[in-house]
Amino acid sequence: QQQVKQSPQSLIVQKGGISIINCAYENTAFDYFPWYQQFPGKGPALLIAIRPDVSEKKEGRFTISFNKSAKQFSLHIMDSQPGDSATYFCAANSGGYQKVTFGTGTKLQVIP
Amino acid sequence: EPEVTQTPSHQVTQMGQEVILRCVPISNHLYFYWYRQILGQKVEFLVSFYNNEISEKSEIFDDQFSVERPDGSNFTLKIRSTKLEDSAMYFCASSENRAVNTEAFFGQGTRLTVV
Numbered sequence: 001q002q003q004v005k006q007s008p009q010s011l012i013v014q015k016g017g018i019s020i021i022n023c024a025y026e027n028t029a030f031d032y033f034p035w036y037q038q039f040p041g042k043g044p045a046l047l048i049a050i051r052p053d054v055s056e057k058k059e060g061r062f063t064i065s066f067n068k069s070a071k072q073f074s075l076h077i078m079d080s081q082p083g084d085s086a087t088y089f090c091a092a093n094s095g096g097y098q099k100v101t102f103g104t105g106t107k108l109q110v111i112p
Numbered sequence: 113e114p115e116v117t118q119t120p121s122h123q124v125t126q127m128g129q130e131v132i133l134r135c136v137p138i139s140n141h142l143y144f145y146w147y148r149q150i151l152g153q154k155v156e157f158l159v160s161f162y163n164n165e166i167s168e169k170s171e172i173f174d175d176q177f178s179v180e181r182p183d184g185s186n187f188t189l190k191i192r193s194t195k196l197e198d199s200a201m202y203f204c205a206s207s208e209n210r211a212v213n214t215e216a217f218f219g220q221g222t223r224l225t226v227v
Contacts, residue, residue, distance in 0.1 A: 041221075100155075
C-alpha cells in the first residue's frame with residue numbers, strides 16, 4: 001500500500017517533443033506529491049510538487065496533472081530539451097517527516 | 113548555494129566490516145535523513161532524525177544500522193557488519209522543518225561497494 005508505481009521505465013523523446021511520465025498510488029494518506037530529477041552521479045533534486053487539492057500545477061515547461069479520484073498523477077515536460085535527459089522519480093509523502101516514498105524511476109533521453 | 117555534502121564519494125569494504133558514512137547537512141536545517149538506492153532501483157527511505165533521536169525508520173533500518181550526530185555539523189550512518197546486499201548509493205538529506213511541503217535537499221551520495 002506504500003508503493004508508488006511509475007511508468008514507463010525508460011523514455012526516448014525528440015527535442016521539442018512532450019515527455020510524459022505516469023505514476024499511481026494506493027495510500028490515501030499521501031498528501032504531497034513531489035517529482036525529483038536525478039542526473040548521473042548526483043542526488044535527487046526536487047523539480048516540482050503538488051498537493052492533492054489541486055488538479056494541475058505548472059512551472060515553466062514542467063506540469064503536474066493530478067487525478068485524486070483515480071489516484072494517479074503525471075509529469076509533462078513540454079518542449080523537451082537534451083538537458084532534460086535524466087532520471088525522474090515521482091514520489092509521495094504524508095504527515096511531514098519527509099519520509100518520501102519514491103517511484104521506480106524513469107530514465108528520460110531527449111535526442112537532438 | 114548551501115548544499116548537503118557527503119564523504120567519501122565511494123567506499124569499498126569487505127563483507128563483515130563496519131563502515132561509517134558521513135554527511136554535513138545544510139547548517140540551519142533541523143531534520144536529517146538517510147536514503148539508499150540499489151543500482152538501477154528506486155530510492156528507499158532508511159531513517160529520519162531530529163533533536164538527536166530517530167523520528168522514523170523503515171524496515172530496512174535494522175539493528176545493523178545506526179545514526180548519530182556526533183557534533184554540531186556531522187550526521188553519520190554506521191553499518192556494523194556489512195553484507196553484500198548493502199552495496200548501494202547512500203544519500204543523506206536535510207530539511208528546515210518537518211512540514212510536508214518543505215523541500216529535503218539531497219547530497220551527492222556515497223557509493224558503498226561491499227566485496
